[in-house]
Amino acid sequence: MTAVFAPSGNFVACGGMDNMLTLYDINNRDATGGAKLVHEFVGYEGFLSSCRFLDDEKCVTGMFCNHRTLMEVNVIVIDLLPGSGDMKIMQMDLVKKAKINSFDGHNGDIAALCLKPQDNQVFLTGSVDRTSRLWDLRTDKCQQTFWGHEADVNSIQFHPCGNNFVTCSEDKTARLWDLRSDQEITVYKPPTPNSSFTSTGVSVSGRLLFCSSDDSSIHMWDLISGDHLGNLTGHENRITQISVAPSGVGIASSSWDTSVRCWGL
Secondary structure, eight states: OEEEEOTTSSEEEEESTTSOEEEEEEEEEOTTSSEEEEEEEOOOSSOOOOEEEEEOTTOEEOTTTOOEEOOOOEEEEEEOOTTTSOOEEEEEETTTTEEEEEEOOOSSOEEEEEEETTEEEEEEEEETTSOEEEEETTSSSOOEEEOOOSSOEEEEEEOTTSSEEEEEETTSOEEEEETTTTEEEEEEOOSSTTOOEEEEEEOTTSOEEEEEETTSEEEEEETTTOOEEEEEEOOSSOEEEEEEOTTSSEEEEEETTSOEEEEEO
16 A cells, blocks of 8 residues: 655565565565565554655665665654554654654544655644644654545645645545645635545646546646646546656556556646
C-alpha cells in the first residue's frame, strides 16, 4: 500500500497488508538479482498506509569496498489498528530497530501523510475521522486540527509555499486550507455529482489543483479562481494515486485498471 524512496535514492521502504515495514538497498543485489533486503520490521498490529523518509544524509559509501553502509535513516510510519480507535503515528529508527516516538490524536484509521517542504519535522495527516491534523516531531501532541469534510479524508498535500495545504475526500470535495488562519479557504466540487476523490496534488507553480477520482479521471482546478479546468481521461477504472513530478512537467497515475499512466502538463 505504500512505497517511498529515501532522498538519496539509495533505499526504498515499503509496507502494506503484510503488517510489516520492509527496507531495501537498491544499489546492491541479492542472489536472485533483486534489490538487497536490509531489514523487515515486524510486530505491527495493522496494515501500513503511508511512510516517509525524514532524511538519509548519514548514508555513506565505504572507502574500501565501495559498499554503502546504512548509518541512520529515520522514517515516519503510520501504524493502523483497525477497529481499536487507537490509531498511531510512529517515528522509527531503522538502524536501531526501535520506535523513537508515537503520536496519538486521530479517532480513526489514518489514510494519508505529507511532510512540509520547508521543514520535514512538520507533517500533516488525514483520517477517516474526517479531520486533518498538523504535527511537529519536536513536540508530543497535535498542533492543529481542521474540521470540514463530511467523510473520509483520503489524501493530503502541502502547497509548495508551506502555509497552505489541500485535501480530498469521499464526500466528493477537495478543499484548500490555511495554517496561519487555522481555517478552510475554498471548497472545490466536480461538475459530475458522483465523483469521490482518492488522491490529490498541487502543481509546482502552486496554481493548479489535481484530484484523482473513482470516475476514472483526474480533475483539475485553478486554486485561486476555483474554476474547474477539465479532466484527464484514459483510465478505465478507479484511479488510486497520483503524483506530480518534482520538475513540474507531468503527473503519474495508478489505477484499478492495472495501468500506470504519465500525463504531460
